[in-house]
Amino acid sequence: MNLLAISGSLRRQSSNNVVIETVRDLAAAAGHPTFELADIGALPHFNQDLDGEDADPIAPVEALRAAVRRADALLFVSPEYAHGVPGVLRNAIEWLVSSGALGDKPTAVITASPHPGGGSYAQAQLRETLSMLTGALVEEACREIDAIGPKIDRARKRITDERTLETLRTTLTGLRAATR
Template sequence: MTRLLALSGSLRARSSNGAVLRSALELFDGPTATADIGALPHFNPDLDGEDATPPAPVAALRSAVATADAVLLVSPEYAHGVPGVLKNALDWLVSSGECVDKPIAVITASPFPTGGDHANAQLRETLRMMTGNVIADACREIPAIGPKIDPGTERVTDEPTLADLRTAMAHLAAAATSTTA
């Protein structure tokens, strides 16, 4: 069964992207886990040289990515870019190889009509440079996310958005299955 690891680009407790992440995980057919990237130290190549032992949070992230069959990134867009906390996490993964050929989906959600297209494109480009297998059919930009979330359950309740997320998760699972088969 396909194991999915999810990373959120938002550290806010009640983030709309967190709601999208939780909803996507519930729609995924297989075991899921999330990685806490908020505890990662700022990326510093001096802490990651050949003879260096990576800090414990970095080792935990790398292990989680390595054991996952697929990775899901869900992120807001800040100032037309990737949130620093998510870029920092990816920087720690660049040279270690856990993302090589790993099926990856990127979902950005925005309160605005654009849906986070700048951050989505930047994340996809960074992941391709890391030789991750970005699954285009599993990537999404979700505009005007606010009214699509139930504030009580902190889950997406908009049926067309849920159907789109279900399709995206199915594409990611299929890509992971074909990679591990």
């Protein structure tokens, strides 16, 4: 399984990116060594005038669409901002809409927050949007991680909480099953 992770946080010390790096380790251990992280930080604001047949290609947009096309499955991992999806991630999704690149790729959403809600508003919004766009949202692979702070080993930049690791393994298993 070639898995593409797309993060909703650009922050260097992002806890969501710790989740992604932990999933990368778990994927390698489960025999799925092909794992990419999308680069969405350099995308321009979505504008229909910049898209379409007459528009000049935009390198970060082309790269994102190519990475999605290469992937067998997609994993969106995101914090919640103001009870919603971070703008940077919403923007990336808008660039993917018209390309058709999302197709029917099995897709899962993980939201993580230092707070008890686990990013449930962003989780619900992402699920709604992605189920409409891909038609292949793997509900049983989607997870909310609440109170993530103590679940991270900051020195190693990995999740070390055993229950959360098991949760992440079930996400991988669910995505894998959906790619067959």
